[in-house]
Amino acid sequence: MLEYIDSHAHYDAEQFDPDRDELLNRIHKGGVCYIVNMGCNMERSRLSVEYADKYPFVYAAVGVHPEDVDGTPDDYLDRLRKWAENPKTVAIGEIGLDYHYEGYNADLQKRIFEEQLDLAEELHLPVVIHSRDATEDTMNILRKRGKINGVMHCFSGSAETAKQVLALGMNISFTGVLTFKNARKALEALNVVPLDRLMLETDCPYMAPEPNRGKRCDSSMIVNIIDKIAEEKGVAPELVAKQTTENTIKLFCKIK
Numbered sequence: 422m423l424e425y426i427d428s429h430a431h432y433d434a435e436q437f438d439p440d441r442d443e444l445l446n447r448i449h450k451g452g453v454c455y456i457v458n459m460g461c462n463m464e465r466s467r468l469s470v471e472y473a474d475k476y477p478f479v480y481a482a483v484g485v486h487p488e489d490v491d492g493t494p495d496d497y498l499d500r501l502r503k504w505a506e507n508p509k510t511v512a513i514g515e516i517g518l519d520y521h522y523e524g525y526n527a528d529l530q531k532r533i534f535e536e537q538l539d540l541a542e543e544l545h546l547p548v549v550i551h552s553r554d555a556t557e558d559t560m561n562i563l564r565k566r567g568k569i570n571g572v573m574h575c576f577s578g579s580a581e582t583a584k585q586v587l588a589l590g591m592n593i594s595f596t597g598v599l600t601f602k603n604a605r606k607a608l609e610a611l612n613v614v615p616l617d618r619l620m621l622e623t624d625c626p627y628m629a630p631e632p633n634r635g636k637r638c639d640s641s642m643i644v645n646i647i648d649k650i651a652e653e654k655g656v657a658p659e660l661v662a663k664q665t666t667e668n669t670i671k672l673f674c675k676i677k
């Protein structure tokens with residue numbers, strides 16, 4: 422049985438309301454050793470910590486997602502700091518920039534992003550970064566800081582951008598997108614990421630890999646992503662699972 426980590430999931434999503442507890446216990450028995458549940462805003466960060474407290478194999482990240490910056494309370498950094506003290510909070514995330522939908526407030530997104538990067542530095546925690554249609558601004562903000570202890574999640578950039586992310590010292594993780602028919606760009610990026618800098622994630626309930634594309638995703642579907650990476654890199658699936666598990670534990674060092 423393959424054992425692996427889902428480094429980025431959203432089990433607080435309402436799609437899991439009908440069967441969350443049963444599902445989490447079942448997939449854990451099926452090989453998902455650890456799950457890191459992401460924070461996106463105050464309520465969802467609180468839930469991440471609640472699940473981490475409840476399930477031994479679930480860990481939390483806390484943070485404000487760029488699509489959720491509107492209405493962030495003035496004291497949000499204090500609240501994140503408090504949750505970050507929990508021994509099972511392993512990262513600040515997911516944070517970053519997202520210019521995908523019209524009407525976004527780039528200035529507000531950048532301020533909240535940078536404040537959370539500062540917080541992560543202060544707390545010596547890694548960051549989980551989300552960047553969509555905002556590569557230039559994201560990279561400019563990160564480059565100013567030199568080295569970054571973190572991971573670029575759901576990587577959707579070019580091979581060239583992947584090299585720049587690696588040069589900052591970050592890991593890169595891919596979702597089920599790798600298995601899609603139009604994955605050529607993602608596969609080119611995968612090719613420049615060495616196995617010892619790679620992490621696995623579902624971003625569930627979204628991004629279900631083939632053959633389940635469009636359905637509700639859960640962490641057990643990572644096996645389809647592992648198979649794709651193994652095929653592309655010409656290595657055994659067991660090696661992909663083992664190496665990505667090591668990489669994830671090294672980055673999120675509060676795991677275990």
Ligand SMILES: [Zn+2]
Pocket residue numbers: 429431459515624
């Ligand atoms: Zn996410």
